[in-house]
Amino acid sequence: MPLPAKLISEEEISLSNSSRLSDILDDQIGIFIVPDFGGGNGIQIQGLDSEYTLLLVDGYPIIGRQSGTLDLDRIAVGNIEKIEIIKGSSSSLYGTDAIGGVVNLITAKTDQPFSLNSNYKISSFNTNDFSVNIGKISEKGHNINAFLNLFNSNGYDLNETDILNTVEPFKNLTAFLRHNYDYKDLSFFSSFRFFREDQELRLNENIYGNNIINESNFNTSVSLNKFDRLSFVLDNYFTRYKSEENFSSLSTNTPESFFDQSLFKSELRSIFEINKKNKLIIGFGITDESLKRNNFYKNKVTQSSFNYFVQYEGFIFENTNYIFGARYDQYDEYDSEFSPRFALRTQLNDNISSKISIGKGFKTPDFRQLYFNFANSSSGYSVLGFNAAKEIINNLQATGQISNLIISENEFEGNLSPETSISFNLGFGIKSDNNISFDINFFRNQIKNLIDYKIIATKTNGQNIFSYYNLNKVYTQGLEFSSIFNLNDNINFKIGYQFLDAKDNDAIKRIKNGDVYARLSPNSTAFIVKKEDYFGLFNRSKHNINSKITFTTKSNFQVYFKSKYRSKYGLVDKNGNDILDEYDEFVNSNIISDISISKEIKNYKITLGFDNIFNYKDPENLPNNPGRIIYSKITITL
Amino acid sequence: MRITTTYLTIFLLILSSCSKDDEVQLLDVVSERYGNLYAPQSGGVNPRTGQFTPISGEFTKFSFSQGQVTTSETDWDVAFRGTAIIVNGGESLGTIDEPTRTGNGAVYIASGTMMSVIEVNLQQLSQDSSSGYAVPSGAGNGWYTYQGPPVNLITPTPGKILVFRTNDGKYAKMEILSYYKDAPENPDAYTSESRYYTFNYQYQPNEGITNF
Numbered sequence: 001m002p003l004p005a006k007l008i009s010e011e012e013i014s015l016s017n018s019s020r021l022s023d024i025l026d027d028q029i030g031i032f033i034v035p036d037f038g039g040g041n042g043i044q045i046q047g048l049d050s051e052y053t054l055l056l057v058d059g060y061p062i063i064g065r066q067s068g069t070l071d072l073d074r075i076a077v078g079n080i081e082k083i084e085i086i087k088g089s090s091s092s093l094y095g096t097d098a099i100g101g102v103v104n105l106i107t108a109k110t111d112q113p114f115s116l117n118s119n120y121k122i123s124s125f126n127t128n129d130f131s132v133n134i135g136k137i138s139e140k141g142h143n144i145n146a147f148l149n150l151f152n153s154n155g156y157d158l159n160e161t162d163i164l165n166t167v168e169p170f171k172n173l174t175a176f177l178r179h180n181y182d183y184k185d186l187s188f189f190s191s192f193r194f195f196r197e198d199q200e201l202r203l204n205e206n207i208y209g210n211n212i213i214n215e216s217n218f219n220t221s222v223s224l225n226k227f228d229r230l231s232f233v234l235d236n237y238f239t240r241y242k243s244e245e246n247f248s249s250l251s252t253n254t255p256e257s258f259f260d261q262s263l264f265k266s267e268l269r270s271i272f273e274i275n276k277k278n279k280l281i282i283g284f285g286i287t288d289e290s291l292k293r294n295n296f297y298k299n300k301v302t303q304s305s306f307n308y309f310v311q312y313e314g315f316i317f318e319n320t321n322y323i324f325g326a327r328y329d330q331y332d333e334y335d336s337e338f339s340p341r342f343a344l345r346t347q348l349n350d351n352i353s354s355k356i357s358i359g360k361g362f363k364t365p366d367f368r369q370l371y372f373n374f375a376n377s378s379s380g381y382s383v384l385g386f387n388a389a390k391e392i393i394n395n396l397q398a399t400g401q402i403s404n405l406i407i408s409e410n411e412f413e414g415n416l417s418p419e420t421s422i423s424f425n426l427g428f429g430i431k432s433d434n435n436i437s438f439d440i441n442f443f444r445n446q447i448k449n450l451i452d453y454k455i456i457a458t459k460t461n462g463q464n465i466f467s468y469y470n471l472n473k474v475y476t477q478g479l480e481f482s483s484i485f486n487l488n489d490n491i492n493f494k495i496g497y498q499f500l501d502a503k504d505n506d507a508i509k510r511i512k513n514g515d516v517y518a519r520l521s522p523n524s525t526a527f528i529v530k531k532e533d534y535f536g537l538f539n540r541s542k543h544n545i546n547s548k549i550t551f552t553t554k555s556n557f558q559v560y561f562k563s564k565y566r567s568k569y570g571l572v573d574k575n576g577n578d579i580l581d582e583y584d585e586f587v588n589s590n591i592i593s594d595i596s597i598s599k600e601i602k603n604y605k606i607t608l609g610f611d612n613i614f615n616y617k618d619p620e621n622l623p624n625n626p627g628r629i630i631y632s633k634i635t636i637t638l
Numbered sequence: 639m640r641i642t643t644t645y646l647t648i649f650l651l652i653l654s655s656c657s658k659d660d661e662v663q664l665l666d667v668v669s670e671r672y673g674n675l676y677a678p679q680s681g682g683v684n685p686r687t688g689q690f691t692p693i694s695g696e697f698t699k700f701s702f703s704q705g706q707v708t709t710s711e712t713d714w715d716v717a718f719r720g721t722a723i724i725v726n727g728g729e730s731l732g733t734i735d736e737p738t739r740t741g742n743g744a745v746y747i748a749s750g751t752m753m754s755v756i757e758v759n760l761q762q763l764s765q766d767s768s769s770g771y772a773v774p775s776g777a778g779n780g781w782y783t784y785q786g787p788p789v790n791l792i793t794p795t796p797g798k799i800l801v802f803r804t805n806d807g808k809y810a811k812m813e814i815l816s817y818y819k820d821a822p823e824n825p826d827a828y829t830s831e832s833r834y835y836t837f838n839y840q841y842q843p844n845e846g847i848t849n850f
Contacts, residue, residue: 119848147736406779464779525751572789577796
């Protein structure tokens, strides 16, 4: 495939001994799992945030980004056969959100009349994790796979001084069922996924309750292969994500938050195989989305869009194949988007191949950026969505609550534009005969129309009102290097490195003009920030190193050791100049290492492991790191 | 020849002494730091309940010519209450306990450092009015930024120099350094006492001179 893609195999998934997608992806070079302030652990790919990555299960999108971040702890991987990660913009195929990359989980489909795999893992903080996966092919050819995961934990607390826990106790359940059946010229594929989580919730001594998430996904897909070189696929998909807080001690000042999102997608595509090597795909689709949530300007917001796409896969020479794709997404609320992509791969000789890819990506404004109507009860500021701002400000002005309108009236007009990116990737793969391979990839993503909030007015209580605007231009660029080395049959090394440079173009310009100031300490006078003092975007490390060593003996005894290094990064602008510079505070560089030892006896496998063996902790900056974890796991395969 | 030289010498002497008489004895520009100017307020948003009650309390007044806090009702240039900064010029916004403006003071916020802001831009000076203060209120608009939860810190924005016309028409500039008592190295919104201003200022005591 000519795209900058990476495949995580079932073997690697099982080696990590975790059932959560967040842990699996965290092991990958250039991917960071970043805790979000609003809760949840999101993904950062090529220096781009979770909001800019699309997560798919068998090609169908997962929704429920309550504060932009898609929480990867929600996704169980016990039934996942492989994970495809495509880096860089892929909106030509997938439409909105595919800016930083696309993560596609492919669920397992059994190839045996009957298969069973089950495991149980117990770990620190009274965490229990049970999975069972059953596959069956009936005599009539129905292929059925069922999966169940039960997960519960007492959570943990990194700050003993208050009554709140860092992670409150929770339990969740994931169920998945898939069915494949071929009948004459038709193939059917349908699946159903269900997730439910119940987590305790505590705001203070008097206000407590729980937070419940219910998520379901249902798809059916029919392909018609009646014609010689032409086939048709019709996909229908429905998903709903619902999260609600319930306080058992209801206080009048604490509204219970809720979030109820649903999405329907229908797509028809035709695949025409011109010859063995050239293929043309043409299709169109429709998407319907709706959201109800608290702090919203409208009770329910909806959006429909149409899309049309074409993709051509072919060969130029014997050794060079390419993909050209383009997609048009049509929206009512904002500009429609045209997203092309071109990718090419050349096998230069037996050992060296090269890939190049250039494409456009986009992300439509989310409902929050359009319809938010939020007032912070403790400090009194407000955040309004772009489409809601004009009317709310007018009402506040009429009742004399605005002391100062900072933006001009005409800034309320028009629409928020989608955020767009141009992404470029150039990679080389080198394989030598003696069990060594190298991959290197250079990337650059230039993003414009980035949506951020700015102050639009001041209230008579002295507090600000913010709203969302297309403000910034940022870029992320760097290189990724990975290498696999098999020392002998028993020992295998994997090493990866990413260099990342992620900056705000406007900040660079402001620094060049001498408009950015900093001070060393509150006692010293301010000075002009120099170009080399600018560190870049928040929460981005320049260097990331991963290493994995697997040692396997003939008697099925295995040791797996992995380490992840992350160089220093900054989370907050401490000196009030809006940018992260060398005079701000940084999170120290850190290394986290895990080890596991396992032994296979017939159908059983027993594992003992330590995550974060050196017990690295940073409660203030890394609330998603509980410190050292000890676990034990037993797996049965039939 | 000799006489000519003598005359010339006398002439030069007269000339030089005359010019010495013409020259006004200029006062030196005052450069000082003022620490812990306490500017309490009552009311505002109660962080526990979220209830807003109107802000009240006396403003703490400061006079550049005296170089200190003053309770004078007329001889003051700038006054502080919480994060609000007013000048002795223009009209009252009409909040509770707000002093009457008796002078011709004015202010603007310049971008730069104490070193780089050397000339007063007279066109930018503005006075308080019934619709708002000349130093805009709210984080990010005026002299400070606010880091939201969990930090909750008020930080004077670096590169903001407040340029004043005093109540009697002279000029001064000010760089606010800290909003917390004793200007701690690492202020903590939960333990450091707030509403204590520390600032550097320069005061041009000479009438009509607009540079420092």
